[in-house]
Amino acid sequence: xxxxxxRRLLLAVLTVWAISVLSFMIIHLPPGDYVTSYIxxxxxxxxxxxxxxxxxxxxxxxxxxPITVQYAKWMGLxxxxxxxxxxxxxxxxxDVIGDRLTLTMxxxxxxxxxxxxxxxxxxxxxxxxxxxxxxYVFTFVGFIxxxxxxxxxxxxxxxxxxxxxxANVGGLFxxxxxxAPWSMAKMWDLVKHLPIPAVVLGVAxxxxxxxxxxxxxxxxxRKPYVMTARARGLSxxxxxxxxxxxxxxxxxxxxxxxxLPYVVSGSIIVSLVLSLPTxxxxxxxxxxxxxxxxxxxxxLLLGVMTxxxxxxxxxxxxxxxxxxxxxxx
Amino acid sequence: MAxxxxxxxxxxxxxDRIAVATQWQLMWWRFRKHKLAVGGTVVLVAFYLVALFADxxxxxxxxxxxxxxxxMAPQRIHWFDDGSFRPYVYALTGTRDPVTFKRVYVPDTSRxxxxxxxxxxEPYDLLGFIPTDRHLIAAEGAKAxxxxxxxxxxxxxxxxxxxxxxxxxxxxxxGLVSVALSLVLGVVLGGISGYFGGLMxxxxxxxxEILRSIPTIPLWMGLAAALPADWSVVQVYFAIxxxxxxxxxxELARVVRGRFISLKEEDFVMAAxxxxxSKARIIFRHMVPSFISHIIAATTLxxxxxxxxxxxxxxxGLGLRPPAISWGVLLQDAQNIQALVISPWLLYPxxxxxVAVLAFNFMGDGIRDAADPYL
Numbered sequence: 001x002x003x004x005x006x007r008r009l010l011l012a013v014l015t016v017w018a019i020s021v022l023s024f025m026i027i028h029l030p031p032g033d034y035v036t037s038y039i040x041x042x043x044x045x046x047x048x049x050x051x052x053x054x055x056x057x058x059x060x061x062x063x064x065x066p067i068t069v070q071y072a073k074w075m076g077l078x079x080x081x082x083x084x085x086x087x088x089x090x091x092x093x094x095d096v097i098g099d100r101l102t103l104t105m106x107x108x109x110x111x112x113x114x115x116x117x118x119x120x121x122x123x124x125x126x127x128x129x130x131x132x133x134x135x136y137v138f139t140f141v142g143f144i145x146x147x148x149x150x151x152x153x154x155x156x157x158x159x160x161x162x163x164x165x166x167a168n169v170g171g172l173f174x175x176x177x178x179x180a181p182w183s184m185a186k187m188w189d190l191v192k193h194l195p196i197p198a199v200v201l202g203v204a205x206x207x208x209x210x211x212x213x214x215x216x217x218x219x220x221x222r223k224p225y226v227m228t229a230r231a232r233g234l235s236x237x238x239x240x241x242x243x244x245x246x247x248x249x250x251x252x253x254x255x256x257x258x259x260l261p262y263v264v265s266g267s268i269i270v271s272l273v274l275s276l277p278t279x280x281x282x283x284x285x286x287x288x289x290x291x292x293x294x295x296x297x298x299x300l301l302l303g304v305m306t307x308x309x310x311x312x313x314x315x316x317x318x319x320x321x322x323x324x325x326x327x328x329x
Numbered sequence: 330m331a332x333x334x335x336x337x338x339x340x341x342x343x344x345d346r347i348a349v350a351t352q353w354q355l356m357w358w359r360f361r362k363h364k365l366a367v368g369g370t371v372v373l374v375a376f377y378l379v380a381l382f383a384d385x386x387x388x389x390x391x392x393x394x395x396x397x398x399x400x401m402a403p404q405r406i407h408w409f410d411d412g413s414f415r416p417y418v419y420a421l422t423g424t425r426d427p428v429t430f431k432r433v434y435v436p437d438t439s440r441x442x443x444x445x446x447x448x449x450x451e452p453y454d455l456l457g458f459i460p461t462d463r464h465l466i467a468a469e470g471a472k473a474x475x476x477x478x479x480x481x482x483x484x485x486x487x488x489x490x491x492x493x494x495x496x497x498x499x500x501x502x503x504g505l506v507s508v509a510l511s512l513v514l515g516v517v518l519g520g521i522s523g524y525f526g527g528l529m530x531x532x533x534x535x536x537x538e539i540l541r542s543i544p545t546i547p548l549w550m551g552l553a554a555a556l557p558a559d560w561s562v563v564q565v566y567f568a569i570x571x572x573x574x575x576x577x578x579x580e581l582a583r584v585v586r587g588r589f590i591s592l593k594e595e596d597f598v599m600a601a602x603x604x605x606x607s608k609a610r611i612i613f614r615h616m617v618p619s620f621i622s623h624i625i626a627a628t629t630l631x632x633x634x635x636x637x638x639x640x641x642x643x644x645x646g647l648g649l650r651p652p653a654i655s656w657g658v659l660l661q662d663a664q665n666i667q668a669l670v671i672s673p674w675l676l677y678p679x680x681x682x683x684v685a686v687l688a689f690n691f692m693g694d695g696i697r698d699a700a701d702p703y704l
Contacts, residue, residue: 015539022548029555147686149637151644152679155663162670170666258541265544269641273664283547284645287554295554299547310542 001318001325008314012307019303020078024071027296083297093297097279101301103172104278105309107271108263110194111201112256115263119206120252123213127248128240130218142207150266154200154273169196170274178277197274201266205259212255216248250321256313261306268302356622359699366695369688376501376685383498384453387491388464388477391654397423398486400672401434404478406444416444418468420476431671442476443469481674483662492654493678499655501685503570503639504632510574511635512628515581522582523589524612530586537579545576546641553647562653569648573638577631584627588620622700629693633686640682656682 035057039049049057065073077083083093126135161169171178177189220226221244229239271280279298286294318325347355360366379386401421408416419436426433448467455461468476480489522533552572556565592598601611636656642648643657644664651658659678663669669676 011535011538014535015542018539019543022543023551026548026551026555029552143687143690144683147633147683147690149641149682149686151641152660152682155660155666155669155676155679158666159669159673159676162666163673261542261544265546268544268546268550269645272645283550284647287550287647290554292555295551299551302547303543306544307542 004318005315008311012311015307016304019307020075020300021071023296023300023303024074026299027074027292028067029292078297078300083293093294096282096294097298097301100277100279100282101298101305103276104264104267104271104280104302105305106190107172107194107197107201107267107276107278108260108309110198111205111263111267112259114195114198114202115205115209115259118202119209119213122206123210123252124217124240124245126210126214127217127221130214138210142210145203145207148203150201150204151269151273153203154197154270157196157200158273170276172197172276197267197270197276200270200274201263204266205263209252209255209259213248213252216251217244220244220248250317253313253317253320256316257310260309260313264302264306352618352622356696356699360695363695363698365691366698369691369695372684372688373692376497376688379494380498380501382455383494385455385463386465387488387494388450388466388468389488389491390451391487391492391495392652394485394487396486398475398478398482399432399484401478401482401486402672403481403489403674405436406479410441410443417441418444418477420471421478442471444477445469480677481672483659483675484668489659489674489677492659493681495654496656496659496678497681499566499649499653500636500639500657500682503566503573503655504636506567507570507574507577507635507639508628508632510570511577511581511631512624514574514578516585516624518578519582519585520589520612523586524593526590533582534586537582540576540579543576545638548576549573549638549642550645550647553642562649565649566653569639569642573635573642577635580631581624581627584623585620588623589616592616592619622696626693626697626700629689629696633689633693636682636686636689 035054039054043049081094083097122138126138129135158170161167172190172193173186174189174193177186180186221240223244226239226244229243230236234242267276267278268280268283270276271278272284275281279302283295283298286292286298350358401423404418404421406416406418408414410417418441419438420440420442421434422437423432423434425431445467446465447463448469449462450464450467450472452460452462466477466479478488478490480493482488483492518533522530549572552575553569556568560568598611598615601615606615639648639655640657640660643655644660646661648657649655656678660676660682663675663679
């Protein structure tokens with residue numbers, strides 16, 4: 001068990017490192033460096049940057065050093081929580097991202113909860129009553145759900161909201177609460193706005209999980225121990241829920257590991273359509289303005305949060321699956 | 330007794346047929362039974378025909394903009410004229426609403442424009458080298474680009490039908506090119522991982538796990554945004570395919586590795602080894618043919634994800650950029666929700682995306698079921 005946790009932890013650290021290298025690449029790929037684009041953006045807004053200032057900035061960021069040294073320096077800054085300046089905003093990156101990163105995670109987690117809450121009962125139903133009318137309906141809806149990219153679904157939802165109900169279904173807060181400080185009322189407002197983004201984000205994952213759950217449980221139900229349980233007169237509920245569902249649940253739980261990156265990924269683009277105050281719109285703006293420091297930091301932080309989430313799901317899997325908990329024999 | 334004889338005979342015959350059929354024949358017979366998969370295949374063939382002959386299916390220049398024709402609604406086709414089959418459309422006259430300043434188009438019922446099939450229109454080179462001017466649809470006695478608007482027009486007055494045809498070419502081929510690249514990476518790395526095992530296997534598996542735990546869209550957005558703005562359409566096209574296949578190969582590598590590991594233990598591989606076959610011969614002559622069908626299935630199932638990725642990136646304005654035309658580029662016009670409410674036909678390209686993705690999924694499922702009789 002300890003070995004498992006340590007292995008997962010090592011993998012998580014390795015992943016974070018890989019993400020940091022990729023984020024650093026993103027920052028460095030465009031021609032020129034941070035300072036040239038900083039100068040360009042400052043002069044565009046009317047304030048000049050002197051040669052001396054530019055030199056000092058280069059020195060501070062170590063842009064005159066080889067790329068590996070630069071990376072080490074950047075990582076050092078990152079680890080100390082200094083994410084640099086967001087040029088367009090003229091404020092520290094940490095300030096600009098703060099709340100938005102939290103909201104991104106809130107939406108992603110809400111989408112995953114929705115996915116599970118729906119996929120589990122439907123998957124069990126479809127496996128217990130295979131080839132029934134409802135099973136076919138779920139399969140069909142699932143196929144459609146898989147085929148529609150999240151942002152298209154978001155567009156359709158927005159369109160229907162506008163055209164038929166005359167309401168803007170986007171956003172995460174009512175207009176009164178957008179600028180308000182956090183309070184219970186604002187939290188409640190957030191909860192009320194969560195279902196639409198959660199459903200839009202969760203549909204594809206739900207369709208996939210239903211299929212996984214259905215086929216796992218179908219395999220399990222065919223096994224002789226189920227017949228034995230039935231022959232010994234266990235109630236149908238116990239026959240199904242007590243053993244086969246528990247066994248079928250394992251692969252189901254392990255999928256959360258890649259469900260989270262998938263949902264976070266989707267939330268970026270869905271947020272743009274539904275104008276949600278997550279890091280998605282911010283990232284796009286930063287990329288278009290070539291504000292690579294902001295963009296790189298967002299990619300890095302998103303990646304790190306995903307890795308943490310995946311690690312937590314690994315621990316969850318360990319809790320559910322005794323084979324992992326007790327060490328594979 | 331005698332009555333049963335013919336049935337028995339055909340039964341034996343069918344069994345004989347199965348006994349001597351090749352692996353591919355068996356797969357084809359199983360695939361044929363999967364109605365959804367066959368339907369999906371037919372749809373895909375149609376899509377790729379459109380991709381191949383986009384300039385034949387289009388009737389107008391997809392780049393020609395005309396402010397006078399901006400945001401026209403899809404035109405109604407009248408199929409019958411005086412009770413006989415003679416499709417025509419009414420000519421449209423555009424005016425500006427004096428109150429809302431919106432352009433409105435009124436059909437001029439006195440001017441009928443007959444539609445012909447396989448008629449003459451803009452000259453082009455079929456398949457790039459056969460000069461012709463035949464199009465699937467053409468307007469008689471008028472320029473098609475100025476009088477036919479089957480799916481309406483976009484903001485710049487470009488014909489949506491024609492643009493959709495060219496977009497199909499771009500989006501459907503980007504899926505193929507990307508998947509080919511992912512396939513090479515996936516088969517080579519997955520093969521090494523599965524066949525040799527050991528340290529290499531561990532390293533490659535960790536790389537795959539790492540890549541899969543990174544949220545892809547932000548990463549792609551970052552990489553795509555870093556492409557120089559002065560690159561040509563073709564350069565961007567290939568850069569995007571490479572960026573997408575950077576992640577896409579992981580799933581294929583997993584399938585290949587799994588197959589290699591399970592086949593390594595098979596008797597026929599050991600037999601080949603004992604006979605002194607070279608490693609290359611064992612892999613390519615004995616192992617690869619027995620799992621190539623699985624690779625085909627996995628590849629088919631990988632394409633829809635790639636198509637969705639390209640569409641998403643282009644939709645954000647970070648993938649292909651105009652003047653390139655792809656489904657994602659077309660959907661960019663639908664980004665503004667107010668514009669979409671006024672002109673909902675801008676969302677039509679979405680239908681193409683969904684149908685193509687569904688068709689690939691159905692076909693892939695069918696191939697997978699046909700390839701593995703034990704599933």
